[in-house]
Amino acid sequence: GQQVMQIPQYQHVQEGEDFTTYCNSSTTLSNIQWYKQRPGGHPVFLIQLVKSGEVKKQKRLTFQFGEAKKNSSLHITATQTTDVGTYFCAGHRDYKLSFGAGTTVTVRA
Amino acid sequence: GEEVAQTPKHLVRGEGQKAKLYCAPIKGHSYVFWYQQVLKNEFKFLISFQNENVFDETGMPKERFSAKCLPNSPCSLEIQATKLEDSAVYFCASSQSVPGEYGYTFGSGTRLTVV
Numbered sequence: 001g002q003q004v005m006q007i008p009q010y011q012h013v014q015e016g017e018d019f020t021t022y023c024n025s026s027t028t029l030s031n032i033q034w035y036k037q038r039p040g041g042h043p044v045f046l047i048q049l050v051k052s053g054e055v056k057k058q059k060r061l062t063f064q065f066g067e068a069k070k071n072s073s074l075h076i077t078a079t080q081t082t083d084v085g086t087y088f089c090a091g092h093r094d095y096k097l098s099f100g101a102g103t104t105v106t107v108r109a
Numbered sequence: 110g111e112e113v114a115q116t117p118k119h120l121v122r123g124e125g126q127k128a129k130l131y132c133a134p135i136k137g138h139s140y141v142f143w144y145q146q147v148l149k150n151e152f153k154f155l156i157s158f159q160n161e162n163v164f165d166e167t168g169m170p171k172e173r174f175s176a177k178c179l180p181n182s183p184c185s186l187e188i189q190a191t192k193l194e195d196s197a198v199y200f201c202a203s204s205q206s207v208p209g210e211y212g213y214t215f216g217s218g219t220r221l222t223v224v
Contacts, residue, residue: 033212037150042200045212086150092208096165097142099152 004091006100013079014108021103023072023089030092032065032072037102038085046087081107111135113203114183115216122191122223130219131183132201140164140204141184142213143176147197155199157207158184164207191223 003026013019023032031050035043047056049065049072056063062075072089086102114133122128134141143155154168158178169176173192178184188195198220202213 031208035212035215042215042217043202043213045214048208048210048212050210088150088152090152095207096154096157096167097208097213098154099144102150104150 004089004098004100006089006103008103009101011103011105012108013083013105015079015081017079018075018077019079019105020073020075021087021089023074023091023100025070025091025093025098027093028069030069030094032069033090033092033097034063034072034074035088035090035099036085037088041085043088076105079105079107081109083107113201113214113216115199115201115219116183117219118217120219120221122221124193124223125190128188128191128195128221128223130186130199130201130221132185132203132216133183134201134203135214138203138205138214140207140209141178142202142204143186144200144202145197146200146218152200155186159207188221191221193223196221196223 005024033048034046037043053067054065060077064073086104088102089100090097116131141158145153156166156169156176157164161178173189176186198218200218202215204213
């Protein structure tokens with residue numbers, strides 16, 4: 001079955017630094033979505049990438065979809081305390097969304 | 110409304126008891142999804158509906174789990190004879206289409222604790 005792997009599992013970041021979380025699928029995806037879940041909260045949709053090689057930006061967040069549509073990354077610049085939470089990628093294939101295990105981000109002020 | 114409403118927020122059941130969770134999707138969203146999130150963040154897909162029809166049930170442990178989405182009623186997920194390993198947060202999500210360009214809108218979840 002479809003598997004979506006995400007690394008790292010944990011990311012401890014100094015405020016102001018950049019970091020990247022990576023997502024890799026065992027199969028080609030129709031699209032990939034990214035969600036953010038705050039501690040004790042529910043996943044909130046951030047963005048969807050559909051096209052091969054697509055890059056989208058939301059303020060300090062840059063999302064990328066690989067050329068083969070099997071991998072994706074989320075890069076956050078100048079991390080702030082509001083970035084705390086778990087970031088999930090979710091790959092869409094055959095009308096099913098499969099989530100990665102998430103990258104849990106903590107920020108040191 | 111513009112949110113997915115899940116009830117109850119918390120549910121405690123003794124092993125072997127029944128648990129029933131409810132989800133009201135956003136009006137106009139045709140698709141409803143149920144996911145189970147266990148301790149290490151892992152999301153397990155359970156079942157999806159297109160309106161009142163089952164769309165994909167490949168994730169459902171059918172011996173004890175059942176789900177429905179009937180017209181003019183909240184969707185429901187029922188677990189007969191709960192087991193300790195059913196303890197998790199159950200999220201419902203809805204979407205206008207699949208795959209939807211606006212992603213899935215998740216409810217706040219129901220935390221089920223089986224003791």
